[in-house]
Amino acid sequence: MKKHTVILTISATLLLSSLTSLASRLTIEITQGAQGTTSVAVVPFGWQGTQPQPPQDISLIIESNLERSGRFTALERQDMLTRPTSGIGINFRAWKLLNVDYLIVGNIHETAPGEYQVQVQLMNVASEKQLAGFRYPAGRDTFRRLANQISDVIYETLTGERGAFNTRIAYITSTGSQTLAYDLYIADADGHNAQSIVRSAQPLMSPAWSPDGQKLAYVSFEGQRAQIYIQNILTGQRERISAFAGINGAPAWSPDGRRLALTLSHKGNPDIYTFDIEARRFDRLTTSTAIDTEPEWSPDGSHILFTSDRGGKAQLYKIPAFGGRAERMTYEGDYNAGGVYSPDGKYIAIVHGRDQRYRIALLETDTGHLQILTDGSLDESPSFAPNGRILLYATTRAGIGVLSAVSVDGRYQQRLASQDGDVREPAWSPYNQ
Amino acid sequence: MKELLYKIYNNALAVTLAILVHATVLIIIVLNMGWHSPEPVSPPPVPVKAQAVERERIEKDLARRAAEKRRRQEQQKRQQEEKRRLEKEKKIAAEKKRRQEAARQRKLAEEAEKKRRQEAARQRKLAEEAEKKRRQEEARQRKLAAEAEKKRQALLAKERRQKAVEQELLQAMEDEENQSKVQQLIALIQADVQNNWKIPPTARRGMECLLTVHLLPSGEVQTVQIARSSGDVVFDRSVQDAVYRASPLPVSSSSAGSRLFQTTFREFNFHFSPTNL
Numbered sequence: 001m002k003k004h005t006v007i008l009t010i011s012a013t014l015l016l017s018s019l020t021s022l023a024s025r026l027t028i029e030i031t032q033g034a035q036g037t038t039s040v041a042v043v044p045f046g047w048q049g050t051q052p053q054p055p056q057d058i059s060l061i062i063e064s065n066l067e068r069s070g071r072f073t074a075l076e077r078q079d080m081l082t083r084p085t086s087g088i089g090i091n092f093r094a095w096k097l098l099n100v101d102y103l104i105v106g107n108i109h110e111t112a113p114g115e116y117q118v119q120v121q122l123m124n125v126a127s128e129k130q131l132a133g134f135r136y137p138a139g140r141d142t143f144r145r146l147a148n149q150i151s152d153v154i155y156e157t158l159t160g161e162r163g164a165f166n167t168r169i170a171y172i173t174s175t176g177s178q179t180l181a182y183d184l185y186i187a188d189a190d191g192h193n194a195q196s197i198v199r200s201a202q203p204l205m206s207p208a209w210s211p212d213g214q215k216l217a218y219v220s221f222e223g224q225r226a227q228i229y230i231q232n233i234l235t236g237q238r239e240r241i242s243a244f245a246g247i248n249g250a251p252a253w254s255p256d257g258r259r260l261a262l263t264l265s266h267k268g269n270p271d272i273y274t275f276d277i278e279a280r281r282f283d284r285l286t287t288s289t290a291i292d293t294e295p296e297w298s299p300d301g302s303h304i305l306f307t308s309d310r311g312g313k314a315q316l317y318k319i320p321a322f323g324g325r326a327e328r329m330t331y332e333g334d335y336n337a338g339g340v341y342s343p344d345g346k347y348i349a350i351v352h353g354r355d356q357r358y359r360i361a362l363l364e365t366d367t368g369h370l371q372i373l374t375d376g377s378l379d380e381s382p383s384f385a386p387n388g389r390i391l392l393y394a395t396t397r398a399g400i401g402v403l404s405a406v407s408v409d410g411r412y413q414q415r416l417a418s419q420d421g422d423v424r425e426p427a428w429s430p431y432n433q
Numbered sequence: 434m435k436e437l438l439y440k441i442y443n444n445a446l447a448v449t450l451a452i453l454v455h456a457t458v459l460i461i462i463v464l465n466m467g468w469h470s471p472e473p474v475s476p477p478p479v480p481v482k483a484q485a486v487e488r489e490r491i492e493k494d495l496a497r498r499a500a501e502k503r504r505r506q507e508q509q510k511r512q513q514e515e516k517r518r519l520e521k522e523k524k525i526a527a528e529k530k531r532r533q534e535a536a537r538q539r540k541l542a543e544e545a546e547k548k549r550r551q552e553a554a555r556q557r558k559l560a561e562e563a564e565k566k567r568r569q570e571e572a573r574q575r576k577l578a579a580e581a582e583k584k585r586q587a588l589l590a591k592e593r594r595q596k597a598v599e600q601e602l603l604q605a606m607e608d609e610e611n612q613s614k615v616q617q618l619i620a621l622i623q624a625d626v627q628n629n630w631k632i633p634p635t636a637r638r639g640m641e642c643l644l645t646v647h648l649l650p651s652g653e654v655q656t657v658q659i660a661r662s663s664g665d666v667v668f669d670r671s672v673q674d675a676v677y678r679a680s681p682l683p684v685s686s687s688s689a690g691s692r693l694f695q696t697t698f699r700e701f702n703f704h705f706s707p708t709n710l
Contacts, residue, residue, distance in 0.1 A: 030706075
């Protein structure tokens, strides 16, 4: 267990009784805590069924989810002395000796072919009490989703924050050696369960989730020209909304889902526009002679963030959503681009370029304080989990694009389940509705 | 007032003078009357026409005497009138004087009454002030007495408290070893709990939680109760868990341990308030 204990000052107050009243007693002041993550043990779930194994290793999914948040460390399975499958009769002292704070136990019961019942219990090792316990029905296809739902409940019970495990991600892949094929994929938040929703021989780019999580806007180069589409995920139905000469790029949904911000260049050089989806109307927002691109709405919809090289190098600017004067946001480093707001608006994740390295950094909106989170050389396209806890981004491993996740405190990084080909431009969905 | 008195005085003088003048005149008149009393008249010898002259003389003398008589009567009448007039004037003057005197007396009486009333008021006021002073003094005395009593009581209480504290101290720390032992144990317990407290992500500056713990003589944590909640479920659980994880707490390891346990560590509080968030 990685625990860096920092004890700074110790202050003790000895209050002897009867100084103030007969009821007063010794009070010991605790002002410092231990640095480190919470330790969990997700014991492999018990299994009662006709097959030798359940369809999915639920406990492994939960364990991986919790670890990815950066808030938890999981006990290795080989270190488990016992493997209880229910909260009854647990030897808490043994788990205490292993420095386990919380124990997650459960079992899966096949009630009918392809039908299951999953029982889970969350035990507090310190107080030797059950914190949560529940029972879910599950089918073969919903097993993974159930594991993510359970992860959310556990995460929220233990941290007080909403979990974002039962959400999805979208990303672009390119495969093939002679002739490339491009795919727009949707997968579970951990990268599993990937399904292509668009396939094209021409590049696909910039997927963006609608706030209700029902649609994706993206750029397609089909027919050798850039066009922006909005596609319904469930029905597959899609609609072309922009196909001007030149660039049609970087669509971003307004928080109310009524407008898109996008980059168009048909009037000369790339500028930021907004598009009213219902009124089918474009409004030009920037008119500089520089390149303005990568628009992104603030969570309150009041203004739009964008990247511009109007100052000589690519930096972040913001402009009121209905027009006005652009204001520069970043000054540190040679390159700051692709800014996205955290859901609470307190941070902007950016691609920060310095000394030929491009890494993901967090810019604190109030203070302008910049914190570099990743350690790659070509990290890009940051996207926040809807609870703001994890950032998904694209990086390269052996020259190939892969997806990675980093907790916003930079403590935990995890490469997502591997995909075929070159993977780029991840976009994290909003909460499931 | 002075002016009025002066006027009255002047009038009196005038009246007196008038009386004197009249009296003098009267005396002169009376004396004159003496001088004008009938005197033998010896007519001068008239040589010619004696008889006629004599008659003429007698007639003249008779007329003269009649005139004289009339004159005297008139004078008498005048004198009587003058006397009456004088008496009347005197009467008027006396009446005036009487009225003035009455007015003066009235005025004097009024003034005296006014003075009396003023004096009475002054006396009343003095009496009231004296009473007020008396009452104030009484209150002051009472207050002083109460304060003195309070002070005395406070002093007594302080003495009692001090004695109690001394007693406690004596009991709790029978010797130097005991005292240092308590401090040492507190430091150990504190370190143990701090090492076991994982400050949760929901913790915010200013959050506090007060716990009451009950220990077994072995130092094992028997119960951890939240005496004052932070208002945050996760935070409250984190501090409770910290105490549970630190169990058993190092409370008894010497012969004095059991005594210390009874006085200090059987039941005590933890106050959690993170300072570096």
